[in-house]
Amino acid sequence: MKIPSRALAGAGALILALQVHAADGQKIYSQGGANPAALACVTCHGANGEGMAAGGFPRLAGLSAAYMRKQLEDIRSGARSAPVMQPLAAALTDEEIAAVTEILAALPAVDVPLVTRVEKADDLGAQLALRGAWARNIPECVSCHGPSGIGVGDAFPALAGQPAQYIAGQLQAWRQGTRKNDPNDLMGHVARGLTDAEVQAVSEYFANLSQP
Ligand code: HEC
Numbered sequence: 001m002k003i004p005s006r007a008l009a010g011a012g013a014l015i016l017a018l019q020v021h022a023a024d025g026q027k028i029y030s031q032g033g034a035n036p037a038a039l040a041c042v043t044c045h046g047a048n049g050e051g052m053a054a055g056g057f058p059r060l061a062g063l064s065a066a067y068m069r070k071q072l073e074d075i076r077s078g079a080r081s082a083p084v085m086q087p088l089a090a091a092l093t094d095e096e097i098a099a100v101t102e103i104l105a106a107l108p109a110v111d112v113p114l115v116t117r118v119e120k121a122d123d124l125g126a127q128l129a130l131r132g133a134w135a136r137n138i139p140e141c142v143s144c145h146g147p148s149g150i151g152v153g154d155a156f157p158a159l160a161g162q163p164a165q166y167i168a169g170q171l172q173a174w175r176q177g178t179r180k181n182d183p184n185d186l187m188g189h190v191a192r193g194l195t196d197a198e199v200q201a202v203s204e205y206f207a208n209l210s211q212p
C-alpha cells in the first residue's frame with residue numbers, strides 16, 4: 001500500500017512541531033522568553049523547579065499545567081496580585097506559557113510520607129491540616145488538597161513542598177483580598193477564618209512534610 005505523500009508530510013510537520021514545542025519550554029525555563037522582560041524562571045524557581053525557600057519562591061515542579069496556566073492568567077489580569085511575577089507573566093505569550101508549564105508539570109512532584117494522624121494534640125498545624133476547625137466551619141486542608149497535601153487534579157494545588165513563607169504569604173493575600181482568584185471563595189473563606197498563629201503553624205506543617 002502506498003501512503004499518500006501529503007499525509008507523510010503532515011505527520012512530519014506534526015512531529016517537528018511537538019519537538020519545537022518541547023524544546024521551547026526548557027529554553028524559556030532556563031533562558032527566558034522571546035520578550036526580554038520574560039526573565040528566566042530558573043533564577044527564582046530553582047534549577048529543577050523546586051522553588052527557593054529563602055525567597056519565598058514557590059515550587060513549580062509537578063504542579064498541574066492547567067493550574068499553573070490559570071495562575072499566570074490570574075496574575076496577568078490582577079485577580080491574583082503578584083508584583084514580582086506580574087510583569088513576567090505579562091511578557092510571556094500564551095504559547096510560551098503552554099510550553100513552559102508543560103515541561104514543569106512533567107517534573108517529579110515532591111515526595112512526602114502519607115500522614116493521617118495528629119501525633120501531638122497540641123500541634124496546631126497538624127490539627128488544622130488533618131482535622132480542620134469545624135467549630136468555625138474550616139474544613140481540614142487535606143480534604144481539598146489531598147492526603148499529605150500532595151494536590152488533587154487541576155483545581156487543588158499541592159501544598160507539600162511549598163516553602164512556609166510562600167504558603168503563609170498566600171494565606172495573607174486571601175485575607176487581605178489581594179488574591180481573589182479561587183472558585184466560590186473557597187480559599188478566601190478558609191484563610192479569613194484563621195488566626196496569625198494558625199497561618200504560621202499550618203504553613204510550617206506543610207513545608208516541613210517534605211523535609212527528611
Ligand atoms: C524574579 C523572580 C521570579 C522569576 C524570574 C519568575 N518567577 Fe514565577 N513567581 C515568583 C514569585 C515571587 C511568585 C509568587 C507570587 C506571589 O507572591 O503570589 C511566583 C509565582 C509563580 C507561579 C504560581 C505558582 C503557584 O503555586 O501558584 C507560576 C506558575 C510561576 N511563578 C511561573 C513562572 C515562570 C513560568 C517563570 C519564567 C518564565 C517565572 N515564574 C519566573 C518569582 C519569579
Ligand code: HEC
Pocket residue numbers: 058070128129139140141142143144145155156157158159166167168170171181182183186187190202203
Ligand atoms: C474547600 C476546599 C479547600 C480547602 C478546605 C482548603 N483549600 Fe487551599 N485551595 C483551594 C483551591 C481551590 C485553591 C486554588 C485556588 C486557585 O485557583 O488559585 C487553593 C489554593 C491554596 C493555596 C495556594 C497554593 C499555591 O500554589 O499558590 C494555599 C497556600 C492553600 N490553598 C492553603 C490551604 C490551607 C493551609 C488549608 C487548610 C487550612 C486549605 N488551603 C484548605 C481549596 C481549598
